[in-house]
Amino acid sequence: MSFTDQVVVVTGAAQGIGRSVAEAYAVAGAKVVLADFQEAEGAAAAASIRNEGGEAIFVQCDVRKEKDIANLIQTTMEEYKQINILVNNAGVARWKSPYELTLEEWDDVLNTNVRSCFLASREAAKHMKQNEHGGSIINMASTRAFMSEPETEAYAASKGAIVALTHAMAVSLGKDGIRVNCISPGWIETGSVDELKPEDHEQHPAGRVGVPSDISRACLYLSDPGNTFVTGTNLMIDGGMTRKMIYED
Template sequence: MAFDELVVVVTGAAQGIGYGVAKAFAEQGARLVLGDRNEEQGAAAAAAIRNEGGQAVYVPCDVRHEDDIKELMRTAVDEYGTIDILINNAGVSRWKSPYDLTSDEWDDILNTNVRSCFLATREAARYMKKHGSGAVVNMASTRAIMSEPDTEAYAASKGAIVALTHAMAVSLGPDGIRVNCISPGWIETGNYESLKKADHEQHPAGRVGKPSDIARACLYLADPDNSFVTGTHLVVDGGMTRKMIYEP
């Protein structure tokens, strides 16, 4: 398999998309390092992967803290000897009127979503460049290119991730490191069976997305054979951002 024994670090890996991505890489033979600030869920996620025959360790990590990010990467190298792939998945959202959103709330969202992508990529790249190859996948959102009311900080953070992706792809390219990003649309991480028919039908693809849809996109972007793919922004949304909607 393409990912046999490769070392993959995933932030925000305790649940949802992050766990789905980590599980997919483990099933492909990769060795996983799961970072998350929820220690109980993070440890359980790593244990679940090991129970299914995969290799995984959990490292407590709040991506708002630079020292936590550095420790995550150090632990990955101490445990497995290197870092081959980084998935910057950790993020937070907050829907709040721009009239009420505080500067502290703005900073928290931007620091969690964007600053962490830069810091984690910088720290992982220090190890990747030693063996002349690596792949980074940043998790943006379709909110980077379209909006609902009261999403200013989240939208700004995800738009910044798209721009950061192509900037770092150019800067890190000479070191053999590829940087790409994914913008998920509606990815249901709760009870998929509870979704209504109308929820699925509003998507040109005919259904709401699942974490496995994003995991497959990560596998494509991180595959060492796809060495010509860097700086790209892959929208995985069932076609929703291409659908024109007219009020009757």
Template sequence: MSFENIVVVVTGAAQGIGYGVAKAFAEQGALLVMGDMNEEQGAAAAAAIRNEGGQAVFIPCDVRKEDEIKNLMKTAEDEYGKIDVLINNAGISRWKSPYELSVDEWDDILNTNVRSCFLATREAARYMKKHAGSGAVINMASTRALMSEPDTEAYAASKGAIVALTHAMAISLGVDGIRVNCISPGWIETQHYETLGKADHEQHPAGRVGKPDDIARACLYLADPDNTFVTGTHLVVDGGMTRKMIYEP
């Protein structure tokens, strides 16, 4: 696969999975537009990619705000003349009892995680349709869409909604040659991998905890312009954990 001169927009790109994904695309020759609400970290992340020989620009973007999403896509168009790939990665979580979770907190999580996917996809698709009549959108869901721990209602609902939104938009945008897929990461350790214990790794059928590179490779596959028959797909990347039956002793 080659991503030379492919324009890729990544939200939530300042750190963690978002940065790992952006870096992987840059290493394959893509032109990166990185959005994040943390301006200091976002600018530093783009600079780090450029220092490694990649091409990246950073645009401040709070995905809860429609105008800022529109500005992110317009800036990508102005900077590189097109948008080929959109990675909807930005998201937040809040673990709180359903008895205590406020309406404002619920709305903030759903607006950040789900509404942003719809708005960003809609705005990016306008440019994809205008220029090439093709494109790829990848939404970042979570295995929390399929399984839960206590006090995760808003986050789980948002990730389940992303899975449904993905197949809905794949159908709506397919006529314009735009593919829409999603990835559900499992445990992806983004900061302190070396501190993980043997039990952490061995609970995964794959034998280890995941890394951002695992998600980046999945994104590269789904964004590959040769994979025109892959759309509406929900790809679980979790080392097999959602397939493992666990019983209390």
């Protein structure tokens, strides 16, 4: 897949999945705007892409702040004159008992994970609809929108909301040629896969734990200009774990 002359904005791009997504688009020929709260790490990620021959800039952005998101989109337009693809990847988690989770912590998770998706999509879509072929928005949800562990209420609620937001915006923006999809990753190891135990891999029907490039390839598929019939969907990438029945001995 070629994304030559496409302009891609990726939030939460300083490390992990976000950085992998940004790098994949750059390799495919896109001009990439990396956004993140972490300035040093984000700038380094953009520099690494440029050192490999890609085109990338970094914009510091706290996605909890509407003005930062507006600045991100404005800076992108000033630099590249268009936006074709937006990947809303930025997110945080709080593992805490619902008895102890504070209102401030709840709001921080929801504002970072969900509200930012809406705000960034709203601002980017204003420019995407001016493109001849519209645009593509990808939101990063999670398998935790559908299944849970204890003490994950805020995170699960935020990811469930992202799935619902995705199909709602797909319907609203479809008339403007803008496709909106989301990805629900399962266990994606952003550290060293070599440090995992054999049973970590064996519990997955696919036979292994996921890695960031599994998500990057999905982003390329969902945003490919030729896939105009793919919108409003949630792509589950979890090595089959959400389809595996588990019984206690």
